Each structure stands twice: as structure tokens, then as C-alpha cells.
Amino acid sequence: MSPDWKQISKFMTEMHNALGGSIVDLQGLNATHKNQNLINTSKPNELMTLVGNKLKPKGIRKFMWEHRKSRRLLRPNAVIWSWFDSDENKTIVGFGASVKPQALDRSILSKEEIIFTPESGN
Numbered sequence: 001m002s003p004d005w006k007q008i009s010k011f012m013t014e015m016h017n018a019l020g021g022s023i024v025d026l027q028g029l030n031a032t033h034k035n036q037n038l039i040n041t042s043k044p045n046e047l048m049t050l051v052g053n054k055l056k057p058k059g060i061r062k063f064m065w066e067h068r069k070s071r072r073l074l075r076p077n078a079v080i081w082s083w084f085d086s087d088e089n090k091t092i093v094g095f096g097a098s099v100k101p102q103a104l105d106r107s108i109l110s111k112e113e114i115i116f117t118p119e120s121g122n
């Protein structure tokens with residue numbers, strides 16, 4: 001079953017606009033990432049950057065369509081994430097992956113690539 005991009009983009013937009021950020025599983029809204037680390041897999045030139053703090057579902061779907069053949073979207077553990085940077089007044093959207101803590105080798109990742117770890121809560 002392929003992901004429902006319309007549902008994903010709507011949910012992501014609602015979450016981001018309410019909370020200033022979001023992480024949504026690309027395989028469906030019922031997926032769980034309990035005790036998982038979420039890492040950024042987007043390269044800097046693959047991020048979507050917008051002025052302001054609001055997202056629109058159509059913009060998210062367009063971004064997903066532009067990257068539809070990327071391995072980042074095709075992985076079973078793929079997520080799409082957003083974050084509002086209030087200092088810069090910009091929203092950043094990218095792709096990531098959920099990985100088990102034992103699979104995460106922090107020595108090969110820069111701090112910017114780690115989105116969330118359960119032990120730190122950020």
C-alpha cells in the first residue's frame with residue numbers, strides 16, 4: 001500500500017502550524033517510532049526553506065513529488081520533518097529516518113543530523 005500523501009501533508013501541516021514543527025512517518029500515520037532516534041537524511045540543497053512559520057498541504061505534496069524517486073522517501077523507516085526557526089523567521093522541511101539506538105553511530109553523524117533521541121527528548 002502506497003502512502004497517502006494528501007493525508008500526510010494535511011496532518012504534517014496541522015501539527016507544524018500548531019506546534020512549530022513536525023515529524024510524520026511516510027508509511028502512514030499509525031506507524032510508531034517508540035524508542036527510535038530520528039535523523040535528518042536530506043542534504044542542504046534538498047531542504048525546502050520558507051519564509052515565516054506556516055506550512056500548506058499543497059506545498060508539502062509538491063516537495064514530496066519533487067523528491068518522489070529519492071531513496072530517502074522509499075525507505076521503510078522514512079519520515080518527513082519540519083522545524084520553524086524563530087530567530088531567522090523561516091521554516092525548514094526535510095526528510096529523515098527512524099533508526100534504533102544501537103544502529104546510531106553518533107561518531108559518524110554531525111549534531112545537525114540528529115533530529116530527536118528518546119533519552120534527550122529533543
